[in-house]
Amino acid sequence: MAHAWTRISYEGFPAWCAQWADGTSAVVAEQGAQLLSWKTADGREHLYLSPASLRDGQAAIRGGVPVCFPQFNVRGPLPKHGFARNLRWQMLQADEDGIVMQLTDSAATRAFWPHAFDARLRITVHARQLTIGLDVQNTGQVPWSMTCALHSYLQVDDVAQTRLTGLQGLACWDALADTRFVQPPGDVGFAATTEPGFDRVFSTPGAAGKVLQLQQPGLPAGRRMEIVHSGTASEIVVWNPGVQLSHSLADMPDDGWRQMLCVEAASIDTPVQLAPGQQWSISQTLTLA
Numbered sequence: 001m002a003h004a005w006t007r008i009s010y011e012g013f014p015a016w017c018a019q020w021a022d023g024t025s026a027v028v029a030e031q032g033a034q035l036l037s038w039k040t041a042d043g044r045e046h047l048y049l050s051p052a053s054l055r056d057g058q059a060a061i062r063g064g065v066p067v068c069f070p071q072f073n074v075r076g077p078l079p080k081h082g083f084a085r086n087l088r089w090q091m092l093q094a095d096e097d098g099i100v101m102q103l104t105d106s107a108a109t110r111a112f113w114p115h116a117f118d119a120r121l122r123i124t125v126h127a128r129q130l131t132i133g134l135d136v137q138n139t140g141q142v143p144w145s146m147t148c149a150l151h152s153y154l155q156v157d158d159v160a161q162t163r164l165t166g167l168q169g170l171a172c173w174d175a176l177a178d179t180r181f182v183q184p185p186g187d188v189g190f191a192a193t194t195e196p197g198f199d200r201v202f203s204t205p206g207a208a209g210k211v212l213q214l215q216q217p218g219l220p221a222g223r224r225m226e227i228v229h230s231g232t233a234s235e236i237v238v239w240n241p242g243v244q245l246s247h248s249l250a251d252m253p254d255d256g257w258r259q260m261l262c263v264e265a266a267s268i269d270t271p272v273q274l275a276p277g278q279q280w281s282i283s284q285t286l287t288l289a
């Protein structure tokens, strides 16, 4: 049973926070409905949040789980990663299972994008497992399209020691080298991530959900994370800025790249088309093995 969700200031961010009897806790910022912290009963934090992140209530928060909507990256005319991460979401429901946050169209969203929508982010928390689900509905009279991502910053002790399994055989676009290839067998390591970083989009065609494993071999057993994306996530984006970009990002410490790896459930290569009234969902579930 969770203590009631309470509105707090978490490291300077207005946020909703809950702690469960076993010690599990979660913190969700009002801005962007951005999950900022998820701690399991052992006290371990599983999300990276940059201590240098801006806290002005508008600039993107560097860390946690930003919701990129209705545009991913700079693949369109909107601000980078859309506007959802810059705006305040309403708390719709909060109980012992989790919390639901809502963003609907307003003058602020229509300034960028003329469409009517209802976006709900549902964060469900269990012992050692958390699910983030984004439901988007077209509440207008005309069809529209979007791209989106759940841009999770997973906290790692040292990215150079971290390995990701489950990507083999997937078509991959390396955004830094602008090359395309099929990911070879074996897991992916990030020891070479120091430079120039790592920024790849993996295609996951088909309806089955994709299962990845994040491993930190230097850590005791039981620190393995399973990452499952819903079948609607047609891409997985894996990103780490590396040394140079980390230095140039004003909202990240110089060595911030070492403690994080973004593994993102995304739907970006083919925009999602929604007819009036139509709804679409994407989710990511993180489980501590």
Ligand SMILES: O=P(O)(O)OC[C@H]1O[C@H](O)[C@H](O)[C@@H](O)[C@@H]1O
Residues within 6 Å of the ligand: 060, 073, 080, 081, 175, 199, 200, 237, 238, 239, 262
């Ligand atoms: O700095 P941001 O706007 O938050 O974007 C951070 C990163 O997001 C994604 O992972 C993209 O693949 C990267 O190319 C981008 O640099």
